[in-house]
Amino acid sequence: MDGGGIIMAKGPDDMSASSSAPDRVLPLPARRFSDAERQALYDIIAERRDVRDEFLPDPVDPAALRRVLEAAHLAPSVGFMQPWNFILIRDAARRAAVHQAFLRANDEAAALFPEDKRDTYRSLKLEGILKAPLNIAVTCDRDRCGPVVLGRTHNAEMDLYSTVCAVQNLWLAARAEGLGVGWVSIYREDELRAVLGIPDRVRIVAYLCIGHVDRFYTAPELALKGWRQRLALDDLLMEDGWQADKAATAG
């Protein structure tokens, strides 16, 4: 990538690009997106789904995977820390070990739901670890920039939130490529860390199953299967401060 639209000017009359340290850095005029381009973005956001069971066995197209990972890597991050790594897991034995960790945690999770919800919980497919041809662990290296990071001093979790931004970019780009992504969070992190050889300072932010699909649900599977419905946006909007009455109705 080049300077990303940055004009590096040596002085008020010199607008030529320069590789030396700039005196001033100016943004370029904002690019306008057409109605169709804008709509495509909103469609991708609306039609992104968490995919668990629709994965086709075909290997993920390497060029599409690269574009998706590039999109993830363009995410914002606190202090431009870019704390993420993307661990691509194709090996069947490694995925089988992750799946075992899922099964153990899923039993623990199921036991915590009240009896009337437990059967429904058990009926839900909550991962595609073995069915998807590729799994990706997205990690956050908390030490990447040393102990003091611009923007993280008073809010220590900002590097984790930054990594989530990368996950969302990945998820949306994958949808644009016709790739399904499912996020699995039912595991004990230490078990996964051991399976993947991840050091203690590095957090596993997301474990993703990814693969080509030829169908997507039109709404969240959890909604279609009666687990929980989407809240009304208007019930979540607050003006100028916390509104306790609104919080009470959101459920």
Ligand SMILES: Cc1cc2c(cc1C)N(C[C@H](O)[C@H](O)[C@H](O)COP(=O)(O)O)c1[nH]c(=O)[nH]c(=O)c1N2
């Ligand atoms: C942080 C996090 C963690 C998980 C999820 C999501 C996120 C953001 N989701 C997917 C989740 O159920 C899904 O996003 C919602 O139900 C909404 O559906 P769509 O993503 O819109 O299809 C998810 N799904 C699942 O089947 N097993 C899981 O362990 C998880 N874990």
